[in-house]
Amino acid sequence: MTTEPVLLQDVAEAQNGEAQSTENLPNGWRVVSLEKIAKFNIGRTPARNEVRYWSEGIYNWVSIADMRELMIITNTKERVSEEANKQVFRGKLIQPGTLLMSFKLTIGRTSVLGIEAFHNEAIVSFELSENIDRDYLMFYLSQLDYSDHQDRAVKGNTLNKDKIAQLPISLPPLAEQRAIAAALRAAQAAVQARRRTIELVRERKAALMQALFTRGTRGEPTELTEIGEVPQGWEIYRLRDVLGEGFIQTGPFGSQLHASDYQPSGIPVVNPTHLRFNYIDESELPFIDKSLANTLSKHYLQKGDILISRRGDFSRYSFVGDKYVGWFCGTGCLLIRVKNLAVDNFFLSVSIGTELSQKYLKNNSVGSIMPNLNTQILFELPLLLPPLAEQREIAEALQACDAVIAALEQEAALHEELFRALLEELMTGRVRVVSPGALVEP
Template structure:
């Protein structure tokens, strides 16, 4: 331990509010604006709140206490409700609440857990966790450095989510509802259409001014109905247990549905790098789980091996990446309905469902121009993911060094400032 640091039990550094927690059955919850927290974060939104301010929530039970696929401690802010699956504390006069969160991220808590089947962290054992810490002022400086990175990552997440929603809305308006065509047919002026639908005159000019009959009903004149499989390649992964790793230099993390859900490679199995390159996933690839939990993501969790039950989706011809991504999302509810209907097996879809799911598209030449606004939004979303991945790496490198006192604040501050330039 560093000379000017000391060790204390968590109970000596916190004020506990577990007595104010109150679980509410899902059937008794009334929808509202306030987050309802459980062991791993927000589980619902309700019409009332128990707490107001900044508090540290710590998981009380659940397998995540052992696997740590998501943080076991996190800050809840504002007005919110907490059930009885999360402890709730704040730092006392000797401790900064956010510093304690980071200290718990770095702490080995396995010896404090009980329960052979379902891990549990009782309040008594929570209070016994040993925390190494400097003076309060230094705690706040450490928390500020790590918090600056986390805040930037969260801002990137919110920005990416907003931009993705905007791109999704454009896709729906132009390629599903055909709003520019319908506006032309209604006699709306070009200026009004461009302003209302956020189009340039050049792009508006590429939309026809009438609809024509098709197998799907009315679609823009001159456009074609194309199945998803003609727009993108869907590469199914391998049974990676057949390709075991033979050592650290041969390790390649396996991307399964679990990794897809959490967006990183924490807890991933390892496979050999001696697989065909097409089965290696890189940041920026579109991944689509076709069984179990059907999800489609723009992967940014690091290089890995594509496991079975996942498709790596790549554009065919000159179709843009965003079209593959939003095309799948457009049909995701349909795919999930199919999977949910398979009561006797693990829910999944089959290849022919990718042919049954169709998109209505203009010519490749026109699509290239029409898609420019969506492409710009999509690439910005991707850049936010890439930046967040970089910042997460810096935070994960700094956290154990700062929390242990191995690295001092001035040196860490320089690293963070350089990363944010």
């Protein structure tokens, strides 16, 4: 495909005939409609009730869940069969290196295929003109403002086929496209390097946890118990035995707290989606008004609380440290509040992530479709506790790991912020790349 880009103001369909100004763009740049630089294909989902399309799946099938922003897709959660290939997709496999973009619900997420695959109807794949750099377009589409282009559909926001075609693309010459893409890839690599370091530290922390919970900190001999080999002097309890004056309670019911109550600022709400392996992901927290929170005041978080997801993945849990005091326990969480001078609450939170606790939670959960917890199940959660002094030693060692992770997270967030700022500056031409790695103001 060798279609030459055409100025958007020359396209009759563009924005009801109104010309889009290029006066703020550098010389040599132009604004084109997406349909003039790419052909695009919308995918399909084989009928779910047709077992023959999904059993013995051998072909990768991409959904939005498989797409990580600005990343290469190397595997998919679902696969379709040879029958689906023949009857639904007619053998038209999308090839590695193809740019994909989501345009329903999650609009504007871009990824590149690293494998042969089909994709669903919420994703569009592009066949690009020879004078378009794929990665430049990927970065550009990831930051485009879609608010003026999307429609409201039954299941949420979407772009229709015509509006995808008319998306305006600011386009520099090919050499500059490539230089911009190279600069952004370098900035993106710095972010990814920090993320990989964080994952490595988390793995080391998990290995340390395993060692501490099986061998202790003092070289004491071990003994065989009903739960396996444990250090002598450690005791097996149930959570109900160590609550002291504390309690376990569910988060607010859906009838008490609605998604429509969320707002851009106020009291942060921690839902299961924000819980990780004993930490809270703060990147997309919702907020509620303080007056509403006060009507549900028993759900305010206190230092030492432990939150855990009530359904699904029970490795989603977190200790509540100083930073999160006064935040709010969201719907779908269970809150554990321990008030016992013989128990270190951080150690207790770490215990929830051990194989012993996680195996119990999975085996004793209820629900036929999705595993669920309730307060009674948590009351009977088995815990392995050493003397208080040793609890604190283990807690301090693991908190030191968390401090390193927190510092790395902050560094990664800063690099992400710098990447986003650079993306905006380069895509508007306010900063120019005259050669790979060389940035200048116009």
